[in-house]
Amino acid sequence: MTGQKYVVVGAGPVGSLAALYAAKRGHDVEIYELRGDLRDPSTTPLNFTKSINLALSERGINAMRHADQQGLLDHVVSATIPMRGRMIHGKRPSGELYEEPQDYDIHGRTIFAVDRAGLNTRLLDILGAMPNVKFFFNYKLTGADFKRRKAWFEVRNQNSPSGRPEEIEISFDFMMGADGAHSAVRYHLMKFTRMNYQQEYVDTLWCEFQIKPKEGNELHDQKSKFRISPNHLHIWPGKQFMFIAIPSEDGSFTCTLFLPGAEFANLEADPSKLPTFFDQHFPGVTSLIEPSELISSFEENPHLPLISIKCQPYHYSSSVVILGDAAHAMVPFYGQGMNAGLEDVRILFSILDKHAAAENNNPDDPGSDDAEYQRGMALAEYSALRVADAHAINDLALQNYVEMRASVLSPTYRLRKFLEEFMSVHLPSLGWQTKYSRVSFGNERYSEVVAKSNHQGKVLLRGLIAMLCSPVLVGGLGLYLTQRRGSGSVPLLDVIRNLTRR
Numbered sequence: 244m245t246g247q248k249y250v251v252v253g254a255g256p257v258g259s260l261a262a263l264y265a266a267k268r269g270h271d272v273e274i275y276e277l278r279g280d281l282r283d284p285s286t287t288p289l290n291f292t293k294s295i296n297l298a299l300s301e302r303g304i305n306a307m308r309h310a311d312q313q314g315l316l317d318h319v320v321s322a323t324i325p326m327r328g329r330m331i332h333g334k335r336p337s338g339e340l341y342e343e344p345q346d347y348d349i350h351g352r353t354i355f356a357v358d359r360a361g362l363n364t365r366l367l368d369i370l371g372a373m374p375n376v377k378f379f380f381n382y383k384l385t386g387a388d389f390k391r392r393k394a395w396f397e398v399r400n401q402n403s404p405s406g407r408p409e410e411i412e413i414s415f416d417f418m419m420g421a422d423g424a425h426s427a428v429r430y431h432l433m434k435f436t437r438m439n440y441q442q443e444y445v446d447t448l449w450c451e452f453q454i455k456p457k458e459g460n461e462l463h464d465q466k467s468k469f470r471i472s473p474n475h476l477h478i479w480p481g482k483q484f485m486f487i488a489i490p491s492e493d494g495s496f497t498c499t500l501f502l503p504g505a506e507f508a509n510l511e512a513d514p515s516k517l518p519t520f521f522d523q524h525f526p527g528v529t530s531l532i533e534p535s536e537l538i539s540s541f542e543e544n545p546h547l548p549l550i551s552i553k554c555q556p557y558h559y560s561s562s563v564v565i566l567g568d569a570a571h572a573m574v575p576f577y578g579q580g581m582n583a584g585l586e587d588v589r590i591l592f593s594i595l596d597k598h599a600a601a602e603n604n605n606p607d608d609p610g611s612d613d614a615e616y617q618r619g620m621a622l623a624e625y626s627a628l629r630v631a632d633a634h635a636i637n638d639l640a641l642q643n644y645v646e647m648r649a650s651v652l653s654p655t656y657r658l659r660k661f662l663e664e665f666m667s668v669h670l671p672s673l674g675w676q677t678k679y680s681r682v683s684f685g686n687e688r689y690s691e692v693v694a695k696s697n698h699q700g701k702v703l704l705r706g707l708i709a710m711l712c713s714p715v716l717v718g719g720l721g722l723y724l725t726q727r728r729g730s731g732s733v734p735l736l737d738v739i740r741n742l743t744r745r
C-alpha cells in the first residue's frame with residue numbers, strides 16, 4: 244500500500260506524528276495547516292500566549308518510540324523535566340504555609356514536563372527533511388467530499404482579485420484529520436457517516452500565568468533558577484477552583500488558573516481583587532508572582548473554555564479518519580489529551596500495518612488492488628477498538644478535576660492510594676496498581692484501566708468491611724505489620740501516618 248497520497252489536516256503534535264508514521268511507510272504526504280509555520284517566531288499557537296508546557300507520559304513516549312525515527316525520542320525527552328509527583332500547597336489553621344509532596348508512583352516513575360512547541364518543532368524539522376513530505380502552511384480546510392476523495396482549502400495569505408482568499412481543490416487517497424477540537428474534517432465527516440456526537444462545555448474557564456525564574460547572583464546551579472521544586476506538578480487545590488504550575492527548562496513555571504465562569508466574571512468586573520482572591524484560595528502564590536503581574540496576566544491573557552467531545556465512528560470507508568482532539572477533545576485534568584492523541588497514531592498504524600500485511604500475503608492478488616479494501620477494514624477496526632478507550636479517558640479526565648482540586652486532601656483518597664501501592668509492592672503477583680499509574684505509566688487500553696480499577700475498588704471495599712467485622716483479621720494485620728517493621732520494609736508508624744496524614 245505504499246505510494247498513496249496521504250493528506251494530513253493540522254500540523255499540531257498529533258498531525259505531525261501521523262504524517263511521520265505515513266511518510267516512514269513510503270506514502271506521499273501533504274500536510275495542510277491553518278496557521279503559519281510554528282518554527283517562525285511570529286506564529287502564535289492558537290489559544291496560548293506563548294507555547295505551554297504539557298505533561299508527557301508513557302503513551303505519548305511509546306508512540307514516538309514506535310515512529311521508527313532515530314533520535315526523535317532522545318531529542319524530545321532530553322528537553323523535558325521529570326515530575327515525580329504533585330506538590331500540594333496549602334495553609335494550616337495556624338496560618339503557616341505548607342508544601343506536601345505526593346509521589347505519582349511507588350516505583351519512582353515520573354511524568355515529564357515538555358514544551359509543546361519544542362516537541363512539535365522537532366517533528367516538523369524531521370518531516371521537513373523527508374523527500375516525500377510537503378507542507379502547506381496557512382491553508383484552511385473548508386470542504387471535503389469523502390466519496391470522491393476531494394478537499395477544498397482557503398489559502399489564507401493569498402487574496403483573489405475579489406479580495407476573498409483563494410481556494411484550491413486537491414485529491415487524495417486517504418485523509419487524516421488532526422485539526423483539533425473544532426475540527427473541520429470531523430464536521431464534513433458527519434455528512435458522510437451516521438456519526439454520534441456529544442460535546443460538553445464544563446463550567447470552568449482557564450487563564451495562563453507565569454512564575455518567573457530567579458535572577459542574579461543567587462544562582463549556583465541550574466536547579467536554583469526555580470522558585471519552587473522543578474520536579475513536581477504544583478497544585479493549589481481550592482475545592483471549587485484550582486491553580487497549577489508546571490516547570491519549564493528556563494526556570495519559569497507555566498501556571499493555569501481554573502475557575503467557574505461566575506468567579507471569572509466577578510474578577511473580570513474588578514481585577515484589582517485578584518491578589519486578595521489568590522491569598523484567600525491559593526496561599527503563597529502572591530509571593531511567587533507579583534500582584535501587579537497577576538492582574539496584568541489576568542487582563543491580557545485569554546479566558547478560555549474547556550470542551551469535552553465524544554463521537555463515533557472516527558472514519559468513513561477507506562478515505563478518512565480523525566485523530567487526537569478532533570476525535571476526542573478532553574478536559575486537561577489527567578494530562579492525557581496529547582498523550583492519547585499520539586497513542587491514536589500508534590494504534591491506527593499498527594492496525595493499518597496488519598491489514599497491509601494481509602493484502603501483501605494474498606497469493607491470488609499481492610499488490611495494490613486490495614489497498615482500499617484493506618484500509619477500509621483497518622479503519623473500521625480502529626473505530627471499533629478506539630472509541631471505548633477514548634470515551635474512557637474523556638470520563639477519567641472529567642473525574643480527575645475533582646481529584647486534583649479536592650480529593651488530594653481527602654483521607655479516603657489517601658487511604659486507597661496507600662493500600663493499592665501497598666499491594667503493588669508487597670503482593671506484586673496480584674498485579675495491583677493505582678489507576679493513575681495504569682493511565683500514566685502503562686499502555687493498557689484506557690477502558691481496561693477503568694475496568695481493573697473498578698474491580699480493585701470493589702475488592703478493597705469488601706476487604707475493609709470484612710476487616711472491620713473481624714477482630715481476628717485486625718489482630719493478624721497488626722502482627723504482620725509489626726513483623727515487617729522488624730525487617731524495615733513497612734514501619735507500622737508509617738502506615739498509621741499514611742492513613743491519617745493531612
Ligand code: FAD
Pocket residue numbers: 252253254255256257258275276277278289296297298299382383384385421422423424425426427428449499566567568569575577578579580581582583584
Ligand atoms: P491541536 O494541538 O489542537 O492541533 C490542531 C492543529 O490543526 C492546529 O495547528 C490548528 O491550527 C490546525 N487546524 C485547525 N483547523 C484547521 C483547518 N480547518 N484546516 C487546517 N488546519 C487546521 N495534553 C496532555 O497530554 N498533557 C497535558 O498536560 C495537557 N495539558 C493541557 C492544558 C491545557 C490548558 C489545555 C487546553 C490542553 C492540555 N492538553 C494536555 C491537551 C493538548 O493540548 C491537546 O490534546 C493536544 O494539543 C491535541 O493535539 P492535536 O494535534 O490533536 O490538536
